[in-house]
Amino acid sequence: MKKCVVLGSGIQGLSAAYYLAEAGHQVTIIDPHREYQGASWVNAGYLTPSHIITIANPKTLTNGIKWMFRSDSPFYMKPRLSPDFVRWLWEFYRSSTPKKVADAIGPIEQINLFSKECYETLHQSLKMGTFQLDQRGLLMLYKTAAAEKSETAVALRAQSDGLGVSFLDRQGLDRIQPGIHAGVKGAIHYTCDAHTTPPEIMTLLMDHLKKKGVCWVEESLDRWEVSNNQIKAVHTKTKAFAADYFVVAAGVWSKDLLKRAGIRLSLEAGKGYSMDVHRPHPIKYPAILMEPKCAITPMEGWARFAGTMELSGINHRIRPERVKAIASAVSAYYENFELNTSEMQQARCGLRPLSPDGLPLIGPTKKYPNLMVATGHAMMGWSLGPGTGKLIQQCIDQEPTSIDLKPFDPNRKFS
């Protein structure tokens, strides 16, 4: 039995704690924000083997430049002269080449399929109780020929790799999802995808870990104790937590935690918003509205409307114009359905941890081999949570990993 300390209790931290506890290790979770219900709570709940193209790609660059100063667009960047941010932007730019995008497809598919399998195993095992894991797939709804063309190219590639895809014209779409606005031309249906209800799984996981004897500490790291190229302990203001292994899984805050150990991690916050509707709604299928880039999910008894990517640093400021942009997009794609003022006022946000190349950072650090990293999952962090947790456990137990971890090496360079 090894002693393990996990910093962060989002989906990555909880998943690592889950598999470490299952393997018989003694686990402590440290997270100063008991009430924090960020990215892992407010996300759209998609499990997305279909998302084979990383966010770092040439199209993000061209759209990003077009959109970046419009605060109601799907992508918004607040101009900042922070050296870290400027460097991250440079690394993102250098990662956004057609070759790097193509090279990333295989690793993304592998980790997505592996993590989806982990969700399915958790679901079947009933160890944490029952939760929604709905396999009806994801619709990509498009209005323009340009969106149809670009998503068709991605879908054909996904299909050639064996992922389930079907192409729906307008009549085919109406058969499965009535109530769609006349301007929508059709959809690509990724039948390989699934969806879940994030607050349900987060609550079940937390309860399960507490029952399994995982210890919870609501404090912040004060300093790392180091000796002989090993981390010996995490010191908080009140106590020291000695362990054999440490896992930094604190989302966007991981960068600061690692900086204090003298390790530079290139990470930026990508803020996204979501709104919940607890009343009758027309949503039968999860859908991404391609032009405004909004994500709609029928959860267990309610529906969630999410979207936007805002690069404005680490803050939880809700910008009304961005909430309104999501609401306007919804009524432009669904007939006779609108988000009301109260639903918009209750919008929440979460910070996606964005690595410069859009691939997660998973595995041991070079500087301290007993210090593990599990972050940088960007738009796919919910999908990749259990898979990442299992991979971290395999690294700690020095078992062969279920997939090749080289593309996700946290020590990799980006330019």
Ligand SMILES: Cc1cc2nc3c(=O)[nH]c(=O)nc-3n(C[C@H](O)[C@H](O)[C@H](O)COP(=O)(O)OP(=O)(O)OC[C@H]3O[C@@H](n4cnc5c(N)ncnc54)[C@H](O)[C@@H]3O)c2cc1C
């Ligand atoms: C609107 C929206 C929709 C999304 N939709 C999807 C989707 O459909 N599918 C998908 O796969 N992904 C989706 N994502 C992305 C996904 O939600 C994130 O990538 C994922 O939740 C990140 O998980 P995390 O555990 O790394 O970070 P977080 O969930 O941010 O958790 C980080 C934790 O670290 C803690 N922490 C902070 N400071 C410290 C510290 N000093 N010490 C210890 N702990 C600390 C925080 O309190 C928090 O509990 C979406 C994100 C957003 C915002």
